[in-house]
Amino acid sequence: MPDTTTQPLVRVIAAKKDYPLGHRIVQALRGVTLDIASHSFVVMQGPSGSGKTTLLNLIGGIDQPTAGSVFVAGQDTSKLGDSELSRFRAQRLGFVFQNFNLIPVLSAAENIEYPLRLNKVPAPEARARALAMLASMGLSEEAHQRPAELSGGQCQRVAVGRALVTRPDLVIADEPTANLDSATGAKIIELMREMRDRLGTTFLISTHDPQVAALAERMLMMRDGLLCDA
Amino acid sequence: MTSWSLAFRNVWRNTRRSSATMIAIALSCAGLMLFGGYIYWAHLAAEIHTVVLSGHLQVFKSGFKAKGSGNPAAYALANYDEIKKLLLADPVLGPKIDLVTGQLMVNGIITSAEQQTSSTFAGVGAFPDEIERVIYWNPYGLTEARQIPANKHLFARKPELDAADPEGITIGEGLARLLEVSGDSRASLELTALTPAGGLPNMLSATVRQTSIRAMEEIDNHLVVMPITMANDLVFPGEPMHVTAVQLLLKHTEDLHTVEQRIDELAREHQLDIEHRSGWDLNPNHERSLNMLDMFFAFSFCIVGVVLVFTIYNTMMMSIVERTREIGAMRTMGVTRHGIVTMFLQESVVLGLFGGLAGVVTGLVAAWCINHSMILYTPPYFNVKAKLELMCLHSPMIIVGSFFSSFTVAMIGAYIPARHASRMEIAEALRH
Numbered sequence: 235m236p237d238t239t240t241q242p243l244v245r246v247i248a249a250k251k252d253y254p255l256g257h258r259i260v261q262a263l264r265g266v267t268l269d270i271a272s273h274s275f276v277v278m279q280g281p282s283g284s285g286k287t288t289l290l291n292l293i294g295g296i297d298q299p300t301a302g303s304v305f306v307a308g309q310d311t312s313k314l315g316d317s318e319l320s321r322f323r324a325q326r327l328g329f330v331f332q333n334f335n336l337i338p339v340l341s342a343a344e345n346i347e348y349p350l351r352l353n354k355v356p357a358p359e360a361r362a363r364a365l366a367m368l369a370s371m372g373l374s375e376e377a378h379q380r381p382a383e384l385s386g387g388q389c390q391r392v393a394v395g396r397a398l399v400t401r402p403d404l405v406i407a408d409e410p411t412a413n414l415d416s417a418t419g420a421k422i423i424e425l426m427r428e429m430r431d432r433l434g435t436t437f438l439i440s441t442h443d444p445q446v447a448a449l450a451e452r453m454l455m456m457r458d459g460l461l462c463d464a
Numbered sequence: 465m466t467s468w469s470l471a472f473r474n475v476w477r478n479t480r481r482s483s484a485t486m487i488a489i490a491l492s493c494a495g496l497m498l499f500g501g502y503i504y505w506a507h508l509a510a511e512i513h514t515v516v517l518s519g520h521l522q523v524f525k526s527g528f529k530a531k532g533s534g535n536p537a538a539y540a541l542a543n544y545d546e547i548k549k550l551l552l553a554d555p556v557l558g559p560k561i562d563l564v565t566g567q568l569m570v571n572g573i574i575t576s577a578e579q580q581t582s583s584t585f586a587g588v589g590a591f592p593d594e595i596e597r598v599i600y601w602n603p604y605g606l607t608e609a610r611q612i613p614a615n616k617h618l619f620a621r622k623p624e625l626d627a628a629d630p631e632g633i634t635i636g637e638g639l640a641r642l643l644e645v646s647g648d649s650r651a652s653l654e655l656t657a658l659t660p661a662g663g664l665p666n667m668l669s670a671t672v673r674q675t676s677i678r679a680m681e682e683i684d685n686h687l688v689v690m691p692i693t694m695a696n697d698l699v700f701p702g703e704p705m706h707v708t709a710v711q712l713l714l715k716h717t718e719d720l721h722t723v724e725q726r727i728d729e730l731a732r733e734h735q736l737d738i739e740h741r742s743g744w745d746l747n748p749n750h751e752r753s754l755n756m757l758d759m760f761f762a763f764s765f766c767i768v769g770v771v772l773v774f775t776i777y778n779t780m781m782m783s784i785v786e787r788t789r790e791i792g793a794m795r796t797m798g799v800t801r802h803g804i805v806t807m808f809l810q811e812s813v814v815l816g817l818f819g820g821l822a823g824v825v826t827g828l829v830a831a832w833c834i835n836h837s838m839i840l841y842t843p844p845y846f847n848v849k850a851k852l853e854l855m856c857l858h859s860p861m862i863i864v865g866s867f868f869s870s871f872t873v874a875m876i877g878a879y880i881p882a883r884h885a886s887r888m889e890i891a892e893a894l895r896h
C-alpha cells in the first residue's frame with residue numbers, strides 16, 4: 235500500500251467512461267489523468283455535459299471507469315466489493331450534492347448524526363458531534379428542524395456538515411451552489427474553504443459558476459470528456 | 465435516532481399511502497380471523513353433532529359393523545350391565561368417561577289407528593335422563609339450535625323420556641307430520657316390530673309425549689324415541705335387558721383413541737364378544753364437509769395472500785421510486801446494499817405490525833358484531849336454523865395465525881422491492 239502522505243490523495247490514470255445510449259456510445263470521459271494532493275481545494279469547471287459528474291462519481295467510488303484506474307488514498311476503488319466500498323465511503327469520503335439530498339424525515343442534527351451512526355459511533359457521542367458541527371456552522375437554532383423547514387442555504391450547510399462530520403479525507407461536491415442564489419452559493423464555498431483550513435480536508439468541487447471558481451486554489455477545466463489544468 | 469425510528473418516520477411520511485397499505489393488511493388479517501373463526505366453529509359444531517348423534521363411541525356385539533344394521537335385534541348385547549360396570553371400574557377408562565348408557569335400536573312400522581296413517585320408523589330405546597345428556601352434549605358453549613328463538617317451537621319443551629311415563633314416546637317432527645298427530649295430543653300409536661325369536665311381529669301401544677325435531681331430516685322423518693324398557697318389551701318380550709349399543713360420552717374428545725385401545729385390551733382380557741365404532745366412524749359426512757370447508761379456507765388464504773403481496777409490492781415500489789435519489793445519497797454515505805434492504809424491510813415490519821394489530825382489533829370487533837346480530841342460516845343436511853358464530857377468541861391460533869400470516873405476507877411483498885432498491889446503481893439513482 236503506497237504511503238498516502240507523499241502520494242497524491244486522488245490519482246486518476248487514463249480514465250475513460252462510455253455510456254451506451256441506444257445503439258450509440260456516449261464517451262463521457264475520454265482519457266482523464268489527474269492527481270489531487272491532500273489538503274487541496276480544487277474546483278472543476280466546465281459546461282454542462284462535459285463529464286464533471288462522471289469524473290466525480292469515479293473518484294467517489296460510486297461508478298467504475300470503462301478503462302483506466304482510480305486510486306483514492308492509495309486504494310484502487312474498483313478492487314473493492316460493495317460492503318468494503320461502502321465502508322470506504324463511510325470512513326474516507328464525504329459528498330455534497332446540487333440538490334442537498336438530506337433525509338427529509340430526519341432533523342438537521344439527525345442528518346449530521348446519520349453518517350456517524352453508520353460508522354458505529356455511539357449515539358451520545360454522535361449527537362454531541364452533530365450539535366458541535368451545527369454550532370460551528372451557525373445552525374444551532376435549526377438543529378431540530380427538518381430539511382423542509384430550512385432554507386436552501388441552510389440545507390446545504392447541513393449537507394456540508396454531514397459530509398464533514400466523519401472527518402473524511404476527501405469531500406466531493408458536485409455543483410453544490412447550482413440551486414442557491416449567488417450570495418448564498420458564495421457563502422457555502424467560503425464555508426468549505428474555512429473547513430478545509432480548519433480540518434485539512436481535501437475538497438473537489440465542480441461548478442459552472444465563475445464566482446465559485448474565483449475561490450479555487452486549483453482550477454480544472456473539463457471539456458468534452460477531457461481535462462485541462464487552467 | 466435508531467433505524468427503527470427512521471423506519472417509523474419513513475412509514476408516516478406518506479400518510480395516505482401507508483394508511484391504505486395498513487388497511488389492506490388489516491382487512492386481510494381480519495378476513496382470515498373471521499373465516500378462521502367460522503371454520504373453528506364448524507369443527508366444533510361437527511364434533512358436537514357427531515357426539516349428539518352417536519356418542520363418542522359405541523360398543524356393539526361383534527359382527528354388527530358388517531351385518532347388524534339390517535337386523536339390529538339379532539346383534540343385541542344381553543350383558544349391558546356387565547359391560548357398563550367393567551368400563552366404569554377400569555382405572556384407565558373410568559376417569560375419562562362422562563357417561564355410559566345403552567340404546568336398543570328397533571325398526572318397524574308405526575301406525576295411528578285414529579288417523580289411519582302409518583310409516584316405517586327407526587326407533588331408539590333409551591334410558592330416560594341419560595338420553596338428554598347425549599342429545600344436549602355441548603361442552604364448548606356453542607349456541608344450540610334449540611336456544612335460537614326461530615327454532616324454539618320445534619324443540620321438546622320437556623325431557624324426551626320420563627321414567628314416570630313408561631308409555632310416553634317422543635317422535636320426530638317430520639314423522640308426526642306424516643302420521644298427522646300433534647305433540648300435545650297424547651295420541652295413541654301402535655308400534656309393530658319383528659322379534660329375533662321369529663313368528664308373528666310383536667305389537668305395543670305407546671302415547672305421544674311430544675314431538676321433537678332432529679337436525680337431520682332423514683332422522684327426523686323416522687325417529688321414535690322410547691324408553692328402553694318399552695323397546696325391550698317390543699323386541700325381546702319376557703327376556704332380560706338387551707342393548708344394541710353401549711354408548712359412551714367422554715369428558716374430553718382427545719381421549720377417544722386411548723379409550724378405544726383400552727376397550728380392545730379389556731375385550732381381550734375378559735373375552736368379550738364385542739366391537740366398537742367411534743361417532744366419527746359412524747358419521748363420516750361431517751369429516752367430509754369439514755374437509756371441503758378447509759379447502760375453501762386454503763383457497764381464500766392463497767387469494768388473500770397473493771393480493772396482499774401485490775398490494776405491498778406496489779406501495780413499496782412507489783415509495784422506492786420516489787426516494788431513488790435519497791437511496792443514492794444514503795449509499796454515498798456508506799449504507800450497504802444490505803442496509804438498504806434492511807431499511808425497507810423494517811418499514812414493512814412497521815406496516816405489518818400496525819396493520820396486523822389493527823386487523824386483530826377489527827376482526828374482534830367484527831366478530832363481536834356478527835355474533836351479536838343473530839345471523840341465521842340452514843347448514844347442509846339440516847332442517848333447523850343455525851346461528852352464524854365466529855369463534856375467533858376460542859383458539860389463540862386463530863388470532864396469532866391470522867396476525868402472523870398477514871405480517872409474513874407483508875414482508876414477502878416488501879422483499880422484492882427492497883432488493884430492487886438495494887441493487888440500484890448509485891450514480892443512476894443520484895441522477896434520477
Ligand SMILES: Nc1ncnc2c1ncn2[C@@H]1O[C@H](COP(=O)(O)OP(=O)(O)O)[C@@H](O)[C@H]1O
Pocket residue numbers: 253254255260261262280281282283284285286287288289892
Ligand atoms: N447514465 C448515462 N447514460 C448515458 N449517458 C450518460 C449517462 N450519464 C451521463 N451521460 C452522458 O455523459 C456525458 C457527461 O455527463 P455528466 O458527467 O453528467 O456531465 P456534467 O456533469 O459535466 O454535466 C453527457 O453527455 C451525458 O449525457
Ligand SMILES: [Mg+2]
Pocket residue numbers: 283286287288408409
Ligand atoms: Mg453534472
